[in-house]
Amino acid sequence: MFQVQFREVEMSALHEERSRREELERKLQEETRLREEIINQQVKLREKQRQQARPLTRYLPIRNKEFDLRQHIESAGHHVEACSHVIVTANSCRGFLHKMGNKFKTWHKRWFVFDRLKRSLTYYGDKTETKQRGGIYFQAIEEVYVDHLRTVKSPNPKLTFCVKTYDRTYFLVAPTPEAMGIWIDVIFTGAEGYQQFL
Template sequence: MESRKQALEEERRREHLEKRLQEETNRRQKLVDREVKLREKQRAQSRPLTRYLPVRKDDFDLRAHIESAGHSADTCFHLSLTEKICRGFLVKMGRKIKTWKKHWFVFDRNRRTLSYFSDKHEAKLKGVIYFQAIEEVYYDHLKKAHKSPNPCLTFSVKTHDRIYYMLAPSPEAMRIWIDVIVTGAEGYTQFMV
């Protein structure tokens, strides 16, 4: 009887230890899974702030970059986006006479320019902003643009000699244009060591 009691006690202890072992194994597996997910997320978002620096690589895919930033270029019908070029209408404030006029803008990574034209046919060039001149691109949060038709959709492109104030047709178009132009903002590099 005593040996049977001992065997039963031993069996209960073994089952209890196996249960604890299984719980510990499950807990550790969950930790490993969570750590692996965190590592994968960190890899996907590695150096997130460098996304907002100019990119000089020749093989740079502008469309893929913009889509990886969370924008959907296909649903934003206000602009056309390819691997190297972004095109669309923006309203720009004039330099001397502070009126707002609609222009067709072309951001071209091959020519390293942001050009604007009087219309969509790109026949009459109105002006060019070279990548080397672009220092900063930012949302006009201080509302400095003179009498902007829509201050919430206004952003600024700062160059060596002036600030261009531009108005996008939609919030999504504004965010895409800002992210696109930032990739060409090479003007700040002249101050780097």
């Protein structure tokens, strides 16, 4: 009789031990799954930040005198004719963009001119191009990228892009997704400030 009771106690203890181990194993698996989720989220976030932090290398600054900006943009897949918001020629690109002010952070519609001959991106109050409001020389442009992280409050976050220079980041809003794509690719052909990354 004593041996049977001892055996039952032993079996009960083994059963409890197995249950405890199964519970610990389940908790371990759950903890591992949660950690993997957190790691995956961090990797995705890091990748997104890395894409914005490192300049695009699709276009190096192109100084070739025979370079045709319009032909280059069309060969990149843009339909310049279909985009009425941007005027692209062999040496320039023109069109309206909204720009966030540096001091008061308000948005203003400006006429932008990307000029390969003057090697600058300038902006004006209107199409007449008489009163220049500001500009950026190619040597100062370090990066051009879509504002995926939505770092500013924009009138249209999906169409907001950034032109980063050594002393300031310009926040711009294009009228359409196609216009934004054209402007980003155009500006990058003149970006010379990021050569330290090469």
